[in-house]
Amino acid sequence: xxxxxxxxxxxxxxxxxxxxxxxxxxxxxxxxxxxxxxxxxxxxxxxxxxxxxxxxxxxxxxxxxxxxxxxxxxxxxxxxxxxxxxxxxxxxxxxxxxxxxxxxxxxxxxxxxxxxxxxxxxxxxxxxxxxxxxxxxxxxxxxxxxxxxxxxxxxxxxxxxxxxxxxxxxxxxxxxxxxxxxxxxxxxxxxxxxx
Numbered sequence: 001x002x003x004x005x006x007x008x009x010x011x012x013x014x015x016x017x018x019x020x021x022x023x024x025x026x027x028x029x030x031x032x033x034x035x036x037x038x039x040x041x042x043x044x045x046x047x048x049x050x051x052x053x054x055x056x057x058x059x060x061x062x063x064x065x066x067x068x069x070x071x072x073x074x075x076x077x078x079x080x081x082x083x084x085x086x087x088x089x090x091x092x093x094x095x096x097x098x099x100x101x102x103x104x105x106x107x108x109x110x111x112x113x114x115x116x117x118x119x120x121x122x123x124x125x126x127x128x129x130x131x132x133x134x135x136x137x138x139x140x141x142x143x144x145x146x147x148x149x150x151x152x153x154x155x156x157x158x159x160x161x162x163x164x165x166x167x168x169x170x171x172x173x174x175x176x177x178x179x180x181x182x183x184x185x186x187x188x189x190x191x192x193x194x195x
Contacts, residue, residue: 018067029171045168091115
């Protein structure tokens with residue numbers, strides 16, 4: 001029997017003690033985060049909090065200086081390149097407001113691949129209220145079959161998703177919980193919501 005670190009076995013995505021610095025700037029600073037299989041998680045935080053860098057690490061675009069990044073319990077993502085990571089089943093969708101003109105949102109989000117883990121970067125930027133609502137509904141549908149991480153600034157949208165929220169600040173987790181717990185957290189109000 002293959003004995004693995006028990007902490008990591010059940011998680012779809014497991015980050016522990018991850019650090020990344022660019023020219024002395026700590027973009028990610030002791031970041032630890034666990035996503036369960038089939039979970040949808042919203043990630044919020046001010047600009048420069050490390051949200052994009054975190055996604056870059058998960059997709060292999062950026063290598064962490066230290067820390068563990070495991071996918072599906074066993075695969076060390078820090079050793080693989082972007083292509084291999086995509087092949088393993090991690091998809092990333094960038095913000096693209098023209099989604100609706102070209103093809104259905106669903107086609108657009110899934111990019112004609114079938115990821116186990118879908119990372120979605122500010123999906124509702126530039127969208128109308130109706131489109132925002134449709135996107136929330138669609139992500140809930142996709143989440144029935146896939147694990148989803150959504151980075152978003154739109155709090156109304158995050159509230160509509162109704163999922164666990166992680167707030168990043170200066171490259172680390174500042175708070176985690178329901179949208180109500182996180183938005184009533186004094187530190188979160190101070191660094192993010194109060195601006």
